[in-house]
Amino acid sequence: MIKLETCPVCKNSSYSEYLECKDHFLTRETFQIVECSSCHFKFTNPRPEEENNAAYYKSQEYISHSNVKGGVLNSLYHKVRNYTIARKYKIVNRYSSGEKILDIGCGTGELLHHFKNKGWDTTGIEPDEGAGKFAVDNYHLQITDLDSLTSSGKYQFDVIMMWHVLEHVNQLDEYLQKIKSILHENGTFIVAVPNSNSWDARHYKSNWAAYDVPRHLYHFDQGSINNLMEQHMFKLEKTIPMKFDAYYISLLSEKYRTGKENFLKGFLNGFYSNSYACLNQKNYSSLIFIYKIK
Numbered sequence: 601m602i603k604l605e606t607c608p609v610c611k612n613s614s615y616s617e618y619l620e621c622k623d624h625f626l627t628r629e630t631f632q633i634v635e636c637s638s639c640h641f642k643f644t645n646p647r648p649e650e651e652n653n654a655a656y657y658k659s660q661e662y663i664s665h666s667n668v669k670g671g672v673l674n675s676l677y678h679k680v681r682n683y684t685i686a687r688k689y690k691i692v693n694r695y696s697s698g699e700k701i702l703d704i705g706c707g708t709g710e711l712l713h714h715f716k717n718k719g720w721d722t723t724g725i726e727p728d729e730g731a732g733k734f735a736v737d738n739y740h741l742q743i744t745d746l747d748s749l750t751s752s753g754k755y756q757f758d759v760i761m762m763w764h765v766l767e768h769v770n771q772l773d774e775y776l777q778k779i780k781s782i783l784h785e786n787g788t789f790i791v792a793v794p795n796s797n798s799w800d801a802r803h804y805k806s807n808w809a810a811y812d813v814p815r816h817l818y819h820f821d822q823g824s825i826n827n828l829m830e831q832h833m834f835k836l837e838k839t840i841p842m843k844f845d846a847y848y849i850s851l852l853s854e855k856y857r858t859g860k861e862n863f864l865k866g867f868l869n870g871f872y873s874n875s876y877a878c879l880n881q882k883n884y885s886s887l888i889f890i891y892k893i894k
């Protein structure tokens with residue numbers, strides 16, 4: 601385990617315990633989330649060493665969950681996935697222009713495949729080898745890693761997207777600098793993360809599924825992500841809700857809390873979270889942030 605001595609956002613060295621959370625998804629191990637005394641950023645501390653990360657990711661499940669067809673839940677899953685792909689496509693087109701797009705953490709590649717079909721020049725980054733191979737074999741996507749893109753120096757993307765990925769990145773500052781170096785000066789950086797200041801986060805506390813320790817190293821809210829991006833000279837253009845996440849996260853959190861599925865309660869709390877957010881500074885369960893280079 602590695603213990604961070606300073607806050608990853610403001611570099612202050614004083615923090616206090618915020619919440620003790622279990623890895624509900626895989627190992628059942630317990631992890632601490634701490635809160636920076638200065639900027640109130642919340643982060644998992646200590647965290648597993650980067651070399652041991654694989655132990656906390658379940659590669660096979662990820663792929664089968666994405667692509668095996670059949671069953672009511674799977675069919676629902678695919679309907680929701682198609683809807684979210686179409687919505688993400690619409691958002692990218694509304695807030696950016698250009699033709700070269702990079703999806704960091706592209707998984708099995710469905711979103712990028714959609715962009716490719718619409719004529720975009722697509723590149724993906726995916727650390728999970730199995731998922732990346734699926735994207736190459738099934739959609740003939742180009743999958744690479746960030747270092748290859750930054751070292752070659754010739755890639756200038758018009759759009760770089762990270763859908764629920766930034767909270768997994770080990771070296772935050774270094775990573776954001778590399779991203780900036782391969783983004784066109786008029787390019788768009790689209791980042792979606794869970795919001796630890798949402799109603800569902802506050803309601804479910806240590807059972808909130810989007811804490812997802814230790815895979816999630818950071819637990820952003822609107823203030824902390826914008827602080828971080830400001831330091832890297834990105835300016836915020838727009839904040840957009842991801843309303844589906846409130847339902848999905850509430851359903852999963854309800855299961856973590858009680859040990860069984862409760863669709864009605866999960867649904868009602870998802871609805872409540874969205875209604876609350878609508879009246880309270882857009883504090884939705886998950887948010888999409890659109891940034892441009894300053």
Ligand SMILES: [Zn+2]
Nearest residue numbers: 607610636639
């Ligand atoms: Zn801080």
